[in-house]
Amino acid sequence: xxxxxxxxxxxxxxxxxxxxxxxxxxxxxxxxxxxxxxxxxxxxxxxxxxxxxxxxxxxxxxxxxxxxxxxxxxxxxx
Amino acid sequence: xxxxxxxxxxxxxxxxxxxxxxxxxxxxxxxxxxxxxxxxxxxxxxxxxxxxxxxxxxxxxxxxxxxxxxxxxxxxxxxxxxxxxxxxxxxxxxxxxxxxxxxxxxxxxxxxxxxxxxxxxxxxxxxxxxxxxxxxxxxxxxxxxxxxxxxxxxxxxxxxxxxxxxxxxxxxxxxxxxxxxxxxxxxxxxxxxxxxxxxxxxxxxxxxxxxxx
Numbered sequence: 058x059x060x061x062x063x064x065x066x067x068x069x070x071x072x073x074x075x076x077x078x079x080x081x082x083x084x085x086x087x088x089x090x091x092x093x094x095x096x097x098x099x100x101x102x103x104x105x106x107x108x109x110x111x112x113x114x115x116x117x118x119x120x121x122x123x124x125x126x127x128x129x130x131x132x133x134x135x
Numbered sequence: 136x137x138x139x140x141x142x143x144x145x146x147x148x149x150x151x152x153x154x155x156x157x158x159x160x161x162x163x164x165x166x167x168x169x170x171x172x173x174x175x176x177x178x179x180x181x182x183x184x185x186x187x188x189x190x191x192x193x194x195x196x197x198x199x200x201x202x203x204x205x206x207x208x209x210x211x212x213x214x215x216x217x218x219x220x221x222x223x224x225x226x227x228x229x230x231x232x233x234x235x236x237x238x239x240x241x242x243x244x245x246x247x248x249x250x251x252x253x254x255x256x257x258x259x260x261x262x263x264x265x266x267x268x269x270x271x272x273x274x275x276x277x278x279x280x281x282x283x284x285x286x287x288x289x290x291x292x293x294x295x296x297x298x299x300x301x302x303x304x305x306x307x308x309x310x311x312x313x314x315x316x317x318x319x320x321x322x323x324x325x326x327x328x329x330x331x332x333x334x335x336x337x338x339x340x341x342x343x344x345x346x347x348x
Contacts, residue, residue, distance in 0.1 A: 068321045092257045099260050103328040104296050112277045113182040115175050123192060127170055127199045132163055
C-alpha cells in the first residue's frame with residue numbers, strides 16, 4: 058500500500074467504514090509510515106477540536122429574543 | 136448491512152415524530168419544543184455559511200417560520216431535523232448570494248483545488264494543542280481557519296463532522312451525490328488539518344516551516 062492509497066481510505070478509516078481485512082492493511086502501512094500516522098492523528102484531532110468547541114456562540118439573551126420572535130409569529134399564523 | 140442498532144432505531148420512532156404530529160394538530164407549544172431543541176444548531180449552520188451574524192439571526196427565524204408554514208409538506212421520509220437543516224441551508228445560501236451580488240456562490244460545482252490533498256505539514260501536534268491558547272484566541276483560530284475553506288467544502292464539513300449528519304443525510308440536504316460529499320469531506324478535513332497545523336504542531340515543526348522565525 059502506498060501513501061496515496063492510504064490517503065484515499067483515510068476518511069473510511071476515521072469513520073470506521075473499512076472491512077477487517079482493509080483495516081489490517083491500513084494498520085500495516087501505519088506501522089511503517091510515520092507521515093501517514095501523523096496525518097491520521099492530526100486529522101482526527103482536527104475533527105474533534107471543531108466538534109468540541111463552540112465557535113459561533115448564541116448568547117442566552119439573543120437566543121431568547123429570537124425564540125420569542127419566532128413563536129409570536131407562529132402563534133399569529135406566521 | 137444494517138446494524139442491530141439501526142434496525143432498533145427504525146422500530147422506535149424518533150421523538151420528533153410525535154412533536155410534529157402535535158404541531159399538525161394545532162399544538163403550538165409542541166413547535167416551541169422543536170424550536171428550542173434545534174435553534175442553536177440552525178444558528179450555527181447559518182453563521183458558518185453566511186459568515187455574518189445578522190444574516191444568521193434572520194436565517195434562523197426565517198427557517199423556523201418557513202418550516203412551520205410548510206409542515207404539511209414534510210413527508211416524514213427524512214428526519215425532521217434534516218428537513219429543517221435543508222431549509223436553513225437554502226435560506227443561508229440565498230442570503231450569501233444577495234450579499235455577494237455578481238460573485239458566484241455555489242455548493243454544487245466541484246472545486247478544483249489540490250490544497251491539503253497532498254499533506255505537506257507532517258509534524259505531529261502537541262499532545263493538547265488547545266492548551267497553548269485561551270478560549271477566545273482558540274475560537275478565533277478555528278473561525279478564521281474554517282472561513283478560509285471554499286463554501287462547498289465548509290458546508291459539507293460542518294453538516295457531517297460538526298452537526299453529526301450522516302453522509303447520506305448531508306448529500307440529501309445539499310442535493311449532492313454521496314461520492315461528491317465524500318470527496319469534499321476528505322478535502323475539507325485535509326485542508327483544515329493542514330491549516331491548523333500551523334498553529335498546533337510542536338514547536339520544532341514551527342521552526343521547520345518558517346512560520347516562527
